[in-house]
Amino acid sequence: MDEASLSYYDEVMYRQGTWLFIWQALRVLAAFAAVAAIIRQLENSLAIAAVKGWPISGAIIDFFSYFTILSNTAAAITLILSAIIAWSGCRINPRWLATLLLCVTTYMWTTGIVYNLLLRGTVSSPDALVPWANNIKHVAIPVFFLFDAVFAPLKRRLPWRKVYMVILFPIIWLGYTMIRGALVTNYRNGETWWYPYFFLNPHLQRWGYGSVALYVIAISLLIALLAIIGIGLTHWRGSVKTGHR
Numbered sequence: 001m002d003e004a005s006l007s008y009y010d011e012v013m014y015r016q017g018t019w020l021f022i023w024q025a026l027r028v029l030a031a032f033a034a035v036a037a038i039i040r041q042l043e044n045s046l047a048i049a050a051v052k053g054w055p056i057s058g059a060i061i062d063f064f065s066y067f068t069i070l071s072n073t074a075a076a077i078t079l080i081l082s083a084i085i086a087w088s089g090c091r092i093n094p095r096w097l098a099t100l101l102l103c104v105t106t107y108m109w110t111t112g113i114v115y116n117l118l119l120r121g122t123v124s125s126p127d128a129l130v131p132w133a134n135n136i137k138h139v140a141i142p143v144f145f146l147f148d149a150v151f152a153p154l155k156r157r158l159p160w161r162k163v164y165m166v167i168l169f170p171i172i173w174l175g176y177t178m179i180r181g182a183l184v185t186n187y188r189n190g191e192t193w194w195y196p197y198f199f200l201n202p203h204l205q206r207w208g209y210g211s212v213a214l215y216v217i218a219i220s221l222l223i224a225l226l227a228i229i230g231i232g233l234t235h236w237r238g239s240v241k242t243g244h245r
Helices: 003-052 056-063 067-087 095-119 131-151 160-183 209-237
Strands: none
Touching: 003 056, 003 067, 003 131, 067 095, 067 131, 067 160, 095 131, 095 160, 095 209, 131 209, 160 209
């Protein structure tokens, strides 16, 4: 390799290293923003529960029963892990991390789309929401993951069969939500049920569980489609197949 080629190579590697550092720093900032939003919203929810005499334990369990809270929590953890691994000198995302990024990316996209299409403005107690925290969880972080899927370095190609890994957690969460929802009492109004989202509450739907099933099918198809898009982006930008080192 002659001197000119060596200089060009060094320049490319320098630029990649700089971009790597910048993007991981952005990931850390996004993670801190998500954590700050979750903590602030939790503080507000617990303060309201204390004032109204509602059970604090029930408020905490209900809070962490929302898909939005769980997806943002997973997103923050994943972003921090991604930054640590990248800064440790990893040349490409490990297989498990690439899969985890695909999952949380899909969940955050789903959170942003479902909230802004179905849930914005439907909260029965607007005073329970902290506007800036709400927008970070439902807008800023989903948008960040869109940019992350397109611009983040160290991408690894994933096989299409990874779609099944993405839908595993939503299935578990849905089962938990529907079973618990029918068994608990809503301490806010005494109803003998509680569901985090109106479209999962059969008591609010014209056709009961039939309407809930239609919503579930539609959102499941959305999650699968978003997972396919996410995998497609890894094929566009990734350099190594998951099945190979």
